[in-house]
Amino acid sequence: MSSLCLPDHLTPLLMHVEPLLANADQYQLGNTVSVSVSESGVVDIKIEERQLSLIFNQAEADFSGFKILDQWYAPYPSVREMQVKVEQDSRVIVCGLPTEKGCVDIWHHNGEARAVYCHHAGAGEPQRAMLLCALALDYPLEDAVTLARAHARGYQSSHQDGHGEVSWPVSRELFPRPLTANHPEVDVLGWQSKEVAVEPFCATDAQQLALYPVVDTAEWVDRLLELGVKTTQLRIKNSQDPQLETQVQQIIAAGNQYQAQVFVNDYWQLAIKHQAYGVHLGQEDLETADLVAIQQAGLRIGLSTHGYYEILRAVEFSPSYIALGHIFPTTTKEMPSKPQGLNRLALYQKLIGDTFPTVAIGGIDLPRAEKVWRTGVSSVAVVRAITEASDPAMAVDAFNQLLVRPEFPDAINEKITDRIDAD
Numbered sequence: 001m002s003s004l005c006l007p008d009h010l011t012p013l014l015m016h017v018e019p020l021l022a023n024a025d026q027y028q029l030g031n032t033v034s035v036s037v038s039e040s041g042v043v044d045i046k047i048e049e050r051q052l053s054l055i056f057n058q059a060e061a062d063f064s065g066f067k068i069l070d071q072w073y074a075p076y077p078s079v080r081e082m083q084v085k086v087e088q089d090s091r092v093i094v095c096g097l098p099t100e101k102g103c104v105d106i107w108h109h110n111g112e113a114r115a116v117y118c119h120h121a122g123a124g125e126p127q128r129a130m131l132l133c134a135l136a137l138d139y140p141l142e143d144a145v146t147l148a149r150a151h152a153r154g155y156q157s158s159h160q161d162g163h164g165e166v167s168w169p170v171s172r173e174l175f176p177r178p179l180t181a182n183h184p185e186v187d188v189l190g191w192q193s194k195e196v197a198v199e200p201f202c203a204t205d206a207q208q209l210a211l212y213p214v215v216d217t218a219e220w221v222d223r224l225l226e227l228g229v230k231t232t233q234l235r236i237k238n239s240q241d242p243q244l245e246t247q248v249q250q251i252i253a254a255g256n257q258y259q260a261q262v263f264v265n266d267y268w269q270l271a272i273k274h275q276a277y278g279v280h281l282g283q284e285d286l287e288t289a290d291l292v293a294i295q296q297a298g299l300r301i302g303l304s305t306h307g308y309y310e311i312l313r314a315v316e317f318s319p320s321y322i323a324l325g326h327i328f329p330t331t332t333k334e335m336p337s338k339p340q341g342l343n344r345l346a347l348y349q350k351l352i353g354d355t356f357p358t359v360a361i362g363g364i365d366l367p368r369a370e371k372v373w374r375t376g377v378s379s380v381a382v383v384r385a386i387t388e389a390s391d392p393a394m395a396v397d398a399f400n401q402l403l404v405r406p407e408f409p410d411a412i413n414e415k416i417t418d419r420i421d422a423d
């Protein structure tokens with residue numbers, strides 16, 4: 001059980017907080033949150049052993065918790081000014097900074113500032129309420145800020161024309177866009193981005209995506225292709241492996257021979273050099289890898305994501321697929337984030353819709369794969385479910401039988417979350 005304790009002066013937020021938490025309960029998006037009111041001037045959030053404290057609109061206060069700035073009076077500071085402020089003070093969170101055509105939200109991430117922008121300001125109280133609820137539900141800060149903006153927009157449009165969303169934000173139109181080099185207004189806004197703008201990447205063949213084993217030797221790739229696997233990835237984490245380049249060459253040749261979609265994890269230079277089918281990159285690679293060179297070489301790209309903001313950021317790069325992880329606990333890799341679970345996965349899938357193919361990854365085995373598949377993802381990526389199977393050929397066969405779509409793909413778009421049982 002988590003708890004959210006509001007100061008007296010924020011009690012009007014309760015009318016927004018309670019329906020949101022009821023929604024989150026219905027969708028099973030996190031631990032139950034108990035709400036209370038105290039006389040302190042600070043918002044306190046407890047999640048398991050962790051405690052967060054927040055204050056509103058006291059930028060200069062000597063306070064070790066988050067300082068949320070969400071009230072603005074003309075003349076407004078510039079976006080660039082606030083970008084610098086947030087870079088310098090990891091505790092400052094800027095919400096709804098007005099711009100000529102909309103508003104910007106800015107927060108700190110590993111020594112940098114990150115931002116989302118939309119042509120809409122939305123309603124203040126719902127935005128605050130969602131920020132607090134999402135933090136209490138243990139969403140990372142970037143997702144809490146992003147959800148808060150989406151909810152503020154949904155709330156405002158529902159009250160203007162009676163058609164908007166008052167519940168948990170789902171549809172993509174409500175969500176703001178991350179400010180990356182690919183955003184057409186990034187320069188006008190004065191936002192300085194570390195990434196470089198890039199054209200959309202080549203598409204994958206979505207029909208071939210269903211089962212996606214991720215393995216750590218070229219020998220495994222060969223074995224899987226012989227079994228008829230049509231999409232796979234070579235993931236060697238030791239960059240000093242003396243056989244690295246040879247293995248990359250080997251899997252590219254094998255992929256060509258079997259007309260399969262074989263991705264190279266991490267080593268994008270080798271992938272370009274040997275004309276791989278595609279590369280898989282993580283979020284941190286987006287600022288360092290030469291995306292333009294990858295795109296111009298005609299390689300496909302898959303991007304890892306672990307929540308709302310990362311998904312929206314990945315979308316800005318128009319990748320060949322978006323990976324959604326990690327769905328269940330995994331021992332294959334140390335994860336800095338928490339498992340998402342099926343219900344969050346279903347909402348991410350709805351957010352992306354059929355704009356990009358999606359790949360669910362992390363802790364997926366055969367018994368869990370059916371429910372994962374029912375969320376509508378395009379593909380299921382697995383490591384141990386294949387590499388540790390007593391009979392990998394039988395495991396491939398069993399996944400292939402499961403990961404098929406009915407003839408009418410629209411069936412996927414029914415209220416998926418309603419059909420998912422608790423994990």
Ligand SMILES: Cc1ncc(COP(=O)(O)OP(=O)(O)O)c(N)n1
Nearest residue numbers: 265266280281282304323359361381
């Ligand atoms: C299909 C797929 N999804 C996610 C990952 C993870 O990539 P990344 O975040 O870059 O982490 P490492 O795999 O490099 O440890 C993946 N490899 N494949």
Ligand SMILES: Cc1nc(C(=O)O)sc1CCOP(=O)(O)O
Nearest residue numbers: 325326330332362363382383384
């Ligand atoms: C390589 C990898 N990436 C993940 C992510 O969430 O980004 S989870 C993961 C490991 C998946 O292994 P298994 O199927 O054995 O759990």
Ligand SMILES: [Mg+2]
Nearest residue numbers: 266280281282
């Ligand atoms: Mg990587």
